[in-house]
Amino acid sequence: MGLALFMVALLAILFYIFLNQKTLLHVISISSATLFMLIAFFLTRSVLRDGVIYSAGFFYLDALSAMILDIVLIIGWIASIYSVGYLETEVKTGKLEVSQIKLYYLLMAAFNFSMMLALTARSMGIMWIGIEATTLTSVFLVGFYNAKKDLEAAWKYVIICSVGISLALLGIIFLHLSSVEVLNGSHLLSWPDLFANAADLRSSILKLAFIFTLVGFGTKAGLAPMHTWLPDAHSQAPSPVSALLSGVLLNTAMYGIIRTAAIVNKNLGSSSYTGHLLIAIGVLTMLISAISMLTQKDYKRMLAYSSIEHMGIITVAIGIFSPAAIWGAFFHMVNHSLTKSMLFFASGDIYLHYHSKKIANVKGLLQALPLVGTVFFLGLFAIAGVPPFSIFASEFSIIAAVFDGGHLFLGAFLVLLLAVVFVAIALVLFKMFFGKEGSTEPSVAGNVSGEVMLVVMLVMISVGGLYLPDQLIQLISQAQKLIIGG
Amino acid sequence: MDYYFTVLSTLILFTAFLLIANKRPDSYIKTFRAQSLLLALTTAIMGTHNLFAEGHYDVMVVCLLIIILKVIYIPNLLQKTQANVAYVVEKDFFSSIPLLVILCCGIVAFTYFTLISMEGMDAGPVNIQLVNSVSVILIGLLFMISRKRAIGQIIGLLVIENGLYITGIFATHGLPFIVDLGIFIDLITAVIVLAMMVFKLNDEFSSIDTNKLKKLRG
């Protein structure tokens, strides 16, 4: 069943290579995304029933991978529907050629394929290969418009992330070194085997491996001080790509860190070593992003810094490593992906109308684009952590876990930083909503499909604050038990 | 066999020093080629040992791949890229070369003291090999951040990968075969992507001086 995922992906890529007609490309994209989602639902159901799925020697799906895979494929589905409208509008206004649509879909398919590879791999080496492949396939997506700023963003992205990933490979080599006496043959570097035998691995080498893995995958996840590529890449990319990068790719990188941290914590018997490192980096990340958000002039860059901040929150939660904190972290990953992608989709519509990414050029949003404006407005409240949205629920559970664990100063500091973030968002962005609309251009018949999806997502995140479906709760709890170590 | 490995690791460290002391992109590429050749030699020695002792030929396949990719294809690709972009005769690095060279020395000492403080590392030849290989990784990193031109940064990345591969060979006698293969595919894709990016940068900015990429700040 899991292999069906890869077969669909490869088929889709083949179709993209050989077909040229615009409508056909759109059809293939939407149908393949729907197929992915259906397969993912089946897989999640069997994970909820059986616990883990092993297949074909290299495919491995447990609750954690299933949770993140679901997010990837759901947001991928939403993105494919949104992209149809977005690309059509861009072709109509002449900013993109029709041939570029083919390149776009091809690269998106490859991107999806590499992310699926990373999430369903049993061997951590293959997981690394998948994560590196996501960098390579998204470089040209980031620099899609080929202007000077885009190329600069793409270059910084590829160089910084490649260096980071290489350091992560060093971490994986050390991981291998620490286990070379215990495992052999086909069990080398496989996560379930490493986790089961974690107590027998060599501690000192494992500690070194964790540092390198944290720095390496942390670069991909946007943790400070390796975050410098993120604002550029996420703001210069086309909006559906930004949504995928922010919502999905950062989670996949955190997945790598979580897997390694689980092994190290089980080996050392306590989470203080990884905890100190993770909390330190997480707090630094939140501090830098909160301060940077106060002076932003570009709304997409602002959203990118907000992604960095939320990744910092997740890192702190994993550093605490109590059951409640882990539950909160996973819940937050789900919520943040949905909310951030929705915001980026909405920002795409704003860009299509105003043709500028600067906050100063966008005025009177609620009047000009009522639906998109409202969604963006509410989404900003959501991302800042206002009830009743889902982000509030997950942030609350994380902060509660921090205070429960006895870290009073840390909790207070986190609350302070979250308040700074709220002020920054309010100050900078609410200028966009009111006032007279300056642009006299007639509103281009925008992105109808995208707007539909925006409403759907808004509903999802508002409901998520108050009520969660049972399957989701069960999935997250299963993932949490898996990582804590049963 | 351990003796050959130690000698080869010392020579690879020597090529890393040569790289830092180089001033022109053509010499970077030549030094990288020499380093990859030494890498291939190391893999060949390990491969023949594996072949005769255990009958696996996967390491020999990897050695062949190294020769085809890193010694022949990638340097040629980079030379073609270098030949086609704007050539400006100006200083390519941020601080003077003797300073960088002495920093490299510090890097080797630092690596040694870090690795020696970990229990579980055998003393003797493995220790020297490991120190040399991890130093090559860090020297590649230093090289990358000290060069302004895009080609220098690409070569730095490739040297880091070389160092990683050597560390893998010396520490654990190679990673699993599939992982090695995947790493090579990633590497070649990365180099192709980077070379295409260099062409695009050259088209837009008429130079490959990455110091000029300054528009996105803050």
Add this chain to the structure above:
Amino acid sequence: MIIKVVAMLIQIILIIMLAPLVNGIIKKVKALTEKRRGAPVLQMYFDLYKLLQKSMVVSEVSSWVFRVTPWIVFATSLTACLFVPISSSLLPLHFQGDLIMLIYLLALGKFFMTLAGLDTGSTFGGMGSSREVMISAIMEPALMVSLFTLGLFARSTSIPQIMLHMQEQGGMLAHPAFILLFLSMLVVIIADTSRLPVDDPATHLELTMVHEAMILEYSGRDLALMEWGAAIKQLLLITLLVNLFFPYDPLPGAAGMGFVLLASLGIYIMKVILASVLIGLIEVSTVKFRLFSVPNLAALSFILSFIGFLQLFVLGR
């Protein structure tokens, strides 16, 4: 006692006679690789003989330094050659610390040469002197670290004893760090003997000269002494290089004394020829560095020797 004196005499005569041959071999190698026939290998002997016959022209504004320097250079080179072991069966003088003595004897000669370059008041001489002083200052740490590492390895600071110890250990194959020390010393020797890529010995452009500029004003017998002294110094440094890193002589006591001596001298001459060919090939394949790029070379040489030291004494434990 008599044996010691005889040994000293044999050593001195051998080195004096062999020194101009090295220059000849290097020039011949350069010529052959450029597809010329070049001067005969023994050319320098004829040059020295010719110079000794000629009269000298001495500048009126120069002082006693100018007149004394050729003798000092020749004398220091000769004294230094007593400490450098040609073969392990011929060890005229050795005491603890003769390593330092050797280096500073050669430095004494270089010091007087620098002064003499300044003495005549010509601009080119002064320029050559300042460059020479800069280059030797930056190359010295590498030389010191290499030689002292070898001394630490052999637990002695006496060169002949170092050579004996290396012979017992098998020379350069004893430890991979010796490769780094060898490369480092090679660079230092190229700089000290004023060869490409540091200084072009065949240049006739005064602005590019370093060593040649200092001896520009000399003529006749003084010039012969200076050139010969420089050639002896070159041979001494090459001897250090080959004998410390490739000491494959038959040990004394392996067979009859005379036979061992002749065999080891034969091996030594072969090693010197090979080293000269190597230096010649290096000269042919590089170009002269800009003066301010020489510190890069010096830094490279220094860290090679330093890393060699680290690997031998810090890592190996």
